[in-house]
Amino acid sequence: MVVLNPYLTFRDNARTALEFYRGVLGGSLDITTFGSMPEMGYDPAESELVMHAQLTTDDGMVLMASDTPRGVEYRQPQGVSVSLSGSESDRLHAVWDALSDDANVTIALAPAPWGGEFGMLVDRFGISWLVAIDN
Structure with missing residues (x-):
């Protein structure tokens, strides 16, 4: 089995972003901090930053x-979008509404020429999202 998952990088707000996404999408959130792995050798001032987090709905x-530690170059994600699509109209409308805040x-999420509904946004964390709803 092979799994493909979006992996987002942030400068100092991965925890805040993932907690927001958990509120939007639901599910469970597991977070490992740099401080929990001192053998990795990161700056102790960054001990509460997220080394790895996984949201599973x-x-x-x-x-x-x-999070990207200060000693590593950070570039805000660009050229990539997280895409959500399906036929669960109520769920996807709720996700769109929450992400739109x-x-x-x-x-704007609206009827698309190819059918259904489609919308695009860049959320408060700079992440691009696509939402497609099959009707």
């Missing part, structure tokens, strides 16, 4: 993330 979605909506 009840319906099987997995989203992973980490303090987001830059680039294409």
Whole structure:
């Protein structure tokens, strides 16, 4: 079995972002901090930053993330989007509404020429999302 999962990187707010996404998507969140792995040799001032986090929803979605330590170059994600799609209209509308809070909506969620609904946004953490709802 091979699994493909989005893995997001942040500068200092991975925990805040993943807690937000857990509120949006539901599920369980497991977080490992740099401080829990002192043998990795990171700055003790960064001990509470996220070395690895995994959000697993009840319906099987997995989203992973980490903070980028100060000694490592960080570039805000670009050219990649997290895509959510399906026929569960109520769930996807609720996710869209929650993600839209303090987001830059680039294409409003609306009927798409190919059918269903489609929208795009960049959330408050700078992550690009696509939502497609099959009707």
